[in-house]
Amino acid sequence: MNMSLKKSHHMGRWILTAIAVSWFMILILVPVGGLLQKLMTQPFAEIYRSLQTATAARAFLLTAKVTFLAVAINMVMGILMAKVIVTQKFRGKLFIEGLIDLPFAISPVVVGFMLVILFGPYGWLGGLLESVGVKVIYATPGIVIATVFVTLPFVAKEVIPVYQQAGLQSEEAAQVLGASQWQAFWWVTLPTIKWGVIYGVTLALARSLGEFGAVLVVSGSIINQTETATLFIHQQFTDFNYTSAYTASLLIAAIAFIILIGIEWLAKSKKET
Amino acid sequence: MDRRPPGALLQRSLMFIYLGLFILLPIAAITMASLEEGVTTLWNSISSAQALSALRLTLVTAFIMMIINVIMGTLTAYILVRYPFPGKKIMNALIDLPFAVPTVVTGIMLVILYGPTSTLGSILSGFDLEVVFAKPGIILALLFVTYPFVIRSVQPVLMEMTADTEDAARTMGASNLRVFVTVTLPALLPSILTGAALSFSRAVGEFGSIVVVAGNIPFKSQVAAVYIYGELESNNPQGAMGLSVVLLIISFVVLIFLNLLQRQKWLTGGQS
Numbered sequence: 274m275n276m277s278l279k280k281s282h283h284m285g286r287w288i289l290t291a292i293a294v295s296w297f298m299i300l301i302l303v304p305v306g307g308l309l310q311k312l313m314t315q316p317f318a319e320i321y322r323s324l325q326t327a328t329a330a331r332a333f334l335l336t337a338k339v340t341f342l343a344v345a346i347n348m349v350m351g352i353l354m355a356k357v358i359v360t361q362k363f364r365g366k367l368f369i370e371g372l373i374d375l376p377f378a379i380s381p382v383v384v385g386f387m388l389v390i391l392f393g394p395y396g397w398l399g400g401l402l403e404s405v406g407v408k409v410i411y412a413t414p415g416i417v418i419a420t421v422f423v424t425l426p427f428v429a430k431e432v433i434p435v436y437q438q439a440g441l442q443s444e445e446a447a448q449v450l451g452a453s454q455w456q457a458f459w460w461v462t463l464p465t466i467k468w469g470v471i472y473g474v475t476l477a478l479a480r481s482l483g484e485f486g487a488v489l490v491v492s493g494s495i496i497n498q499t500e501t502a503t504l505f506i507h508q509q510f511t512d513f514n515y516t517s518a519y520t521a522s523l524l525i526a527a528i529a530f531i532i533l534i535g536i537e538w539l540a541k542s543k544k545e546t
Numbered sequence: 547m548d549r550r551p552p553g554a555l556l557q558r559s560l561m562f563i564y565l566g567l568f569i570l571l572p573i574a575a576i577t578m579a580s581l582e583e584g585v586t587t588l589w590n591s592i593s594s595a596q597a598l599s600a601l602r603l604t605l606v607t608a609f610i611m612m613i614i615n616v617i618m619g620t621l622t623a624y625i626l627v628r629y630p631f632p633g634k635k636i637m638n639a640l641i642d643l644p645f646a647v648p649t650v651v652t653g654i655m656l657v658i659l660y661g662p663t664s665t666l667g668s669i670l671s672g673f674d675l676e677v678v679f680a681k682p683g684i685i686l687a688l689l690f691v692t693y694p695f696v697i698r699s700v701q702p703v704l705m706e707m708t709a710d711t712e713d714a715a716r717t718m719g720a721s722n723l724r725v726f727v728t729v730t731l732p733a734l735l736p737s738i739l740t741g742a743a744l745s746f747s748r749a750v751g752e753f754g755s756i757v758v759v760a761g762n763i764p765f766k767s768q769v770a771a772v773y774i775y776g777e778l779e780s781n782n783p784q785g786a787m788g789l790s791v792v793l794l795i796i797s798f799v800v801l802i803f804l805n806l807l808q809r810q811k812w813l814t815g816g817q818s
Contacts, residue, residue, distance in 0.1 A: 285722060290631050293622040300689055301643055304655035311658050350564050357561045361554055371801055372565050377744075378797035380751025382771045383790045386778060387572035390579050397575060422568055454553050476645065483648030486753035486771065490778060503648050503754070510654055510758065519658075522651040529646035534639055 305526075312519050323517035324524070331497055332505035335413070336525075339488075339501065340481040343420035348474050351428025355466070356458070358429070359436040360444075376425045384422050385490025388415060392491075411499060415491035423487055424477040431473030432466050439465040468540050475536040479529040576794070580787045591788030599765045600773035601789060607681060607769065608749035611688040615745050619696025620738055624730075626697070627704040644693045652690050653758025656683060679761050684769060687755035692748050696741030703737040704730075740807055747800040751793055 312320060323329070354373060358366065376384070392399040392409035402409055409415045439462070447457040463470075485503040492499035500508065502525050509518035580588050591597065625631070626638055644652070660667045660677035670677060677683045707730075715725045753771040760767035762776055770789045777786035 286625075286629050289621060290625045290629050293618065293625045294631070294633075294637065296618050297622065297637060297640075297693075300686075301640070301693060304652075304659050304690065305643070305647075307659040307664075308651075308655045350561075353557055354561050354564070357554075357558050361558060363558060367805070369561070369565065371805060372569050374801055374804075375569055375797070378747045378751070378801050380753060380771045380774075380790075380793050380797075382753045382774050382778075383576075383751065383793050384572075386774065386783070386786060386790055387576045389778075390783075391572050391575040397571070418568070422572070425568060479646050483646075483651070485648060485650045486775070490775065503650050506648070506654070507650050507754075507758070510650075518654060522648075522654055526647045526651050529648070530643065533642060533646045537642065538639065 308519060308523060311515075312523060315516050315519075319516055320520050323514070323520050326517070328497055328500070329505060329517065329521065332500045332502050332521075333524075335416070335500065336482060336502040339413070339416050339420050340478060342417050343424055343481050344474060344477045346421055347424050347477055348428050348470065350425075351473060352432060352466075352470060354429040355432035355436050355469075356462075358433055360441060373426050373429050376422055381423060381484065381486030382490055384487040385419055388419055388422070388487070388491050392418070410491055411493040411495065413499065416488050416499060416501060419487040419491045420481045420484055423484055424481050427477040427480065428470060428473035431476070432469040435466045435469035436462070468543070471536060472540060475533055479533045482525055482529045573794070576787075576790060579783075580791050583784060587784065588788055588791065591785050592792060594785075594788075596764050596768070597770075597773060597785075597789050600768045600770050601792060603681070603684070603768065604750055604770040607684045607688060608746050610685055611692060611749050612742050612746045614685075614689060615692055615696050616738055616742050619693075619741055620700055620734065623697045623700035623704055627701060628709065641694050641697055644691055647690075649691060649752070649754025650758055652687060652755040656686055656690070656755070656759045660686070678759055679763060679767050681767070683759040684756055684767065687759045688749045688752060691752060691755055692745035695745040695748070696738060699737045699741030699744065700734055703734055707733055736807055736810060740804060743800050743804050743807070747797060750796050 358370060358373075389410055390396055392402065392415060394400060394403060394410075399409060407414065409418065443465075444457045444462045447461045448454060452460070483503060484501075485507065488501055489504060489507075492501070492504065496508070502521060506518050506521045506525070509515075509521065592601075622641075626634065626641075647655075657678055658664060660670065660683065662668065662671060662678065667677065675682065677686065712725050712729055715729050716722070720728070751771055752769075753775065756769050757772050757775070760769070760772070762768050762772050764773075768776070770793055774786045774789050774793075777783070
């Protein structure tokens with residue numbers, strides 16, 4: 274009786290595992306495999322040539338620039354916001370934490386639309402900036418601002434719990450021992466929150482490499498000027514240039530994937546040792 | 547000792563300026579702009595038949611996705627934490643794969659797989675099941691982009707929860723299903739709801755994957771975000787305003803819900 278009960282238990286385990294694993298394969302792995310297979314049927318020379326165009330190079334370069342700027346800004350501001358949230362008491366803290374979360378909840382298209390309203394020629398800031406010669410919408414600054422918006426929460430969200438867990442005692446102790454506030458933060462706190470920062474930066478990187486909706490609305494997608502990698506992919510796909518669309522798709526997804534999974538793996542092995 | 551160093555105020559002010567400039571100001575700008583032409587104009591842009599149809603499609607597909615995600619996400623988190631099986635480590639590492647894939651690429655992958663010229667697509671169309679440019683394609687795209695949310699929300703809670711309580715209930719004669727429903731599930735509920743809310747809010751605003759896989763067919767495959775984009779493309783920001791405001795309100799509601807959930811979780815965690 275006990276044996277059969279155990280057996281049925283094992284059977285149940287096996288079935289549940291099979292369902293979850295098959296679901297994962299059908300939903301996630303098969304589409305990725307489909308893209309890979311599509312590319313493998315193309316002659317290699319054509320794949321290589323498809324990304325050799327100046328347009329493709331410019332698009333990837335623009336994405337690299339925008340990603341670097343947006344992630345750098347959000348790394349600094351994310352650490353600062355986490356520091357303020359964890360170490361300071363002030364009124365309206367819950368509201369501020371909600372504000373930090375907000376970009377995750379807003380549709381990328383709405384993000385783009387809001388920025389067009391604000392920074393467009395008739396917007397509150399757009400007119401002002403245009404009068405000093407800075408064009409935001411349909412230009413690179415708009416793409417950077419849109420990317421900053423959609424990646425704003427990542428670093429702060431990852432650092433806050435790590436910071437809270439690390440506690441403030443060691444930072445305060447360092448200050449009692451004569452370290453300046455800056456020194457205490459740099460030498461004592463930063464090493465303890467390091468992995469939170471790295472993981473947040475990684476997620477922000479992946480998101481900004483792949484951002485499409487918000488960038489599409491603010492950029493106007495002007496070829497060779499405001500076309501990022503994802504806009505390039507979309508353009509090529511709608512123009513039936515499938516080889517370059519697929520190649521660029523795989524390239525950008527592979528970069529993001531290697532960064533994301535690589536860092537996660539590194540963090541895990543660091544924590545275990 | 548001075549408990550409030552001068553740097554603190556500067557840092558806090560910097561944070562306020564940053565959040566004010568990047569988040570509050572754009573929201574204030576769209577709020578003002580939406581009311582500029584009067585509430586009636588705003589209401590008209592929401593209540594046009596096409597906008598309402600897009601909104602309905604968005605909510606229905608997001609809801610179906612959420613139900614599937616709650617079931618499959620909880621199951622996946624459960625087997626990843628509780629059951630050993632070959633390839634588990636790799637699968638666990640690949641759960642976040644959808645976060646690395648740009649949304650446009652997700653759409654393209656689904657078109658390759660289910661499009662009318664693909665093998666699978668032609669088989670499915672033989673059964674009269676249209677995936678691309680139709681509802682199933684939207685739901686598949688949403689399931690792909692939101693795949694990690696419920697799993698990554700439930701997993702850590704399940705890991706912290708030892709199997710002891712479950713085992714105790716089992717030795718007392720409760721069936722596996724009964725143990726799961728009466729012991730495990732209640733403990734997981736806040737994290738399941740968190741994952742569900744996150745995936746729902748992501749799905750309601752999703753654009754890139756859907757515009758590729760479902761296109762922009764009014765009354766059929768046009769979701770809210772695609773409708774907004776279409777209005778902006780055709781130079782009609784007033785028409786885009788209505789659904790933008792509705793999506794923003796949905797975002798706020800979901801955030802408030804998540805916030806309440808967080809505090810609830812903290813409360814019950816404190817009591818036990």
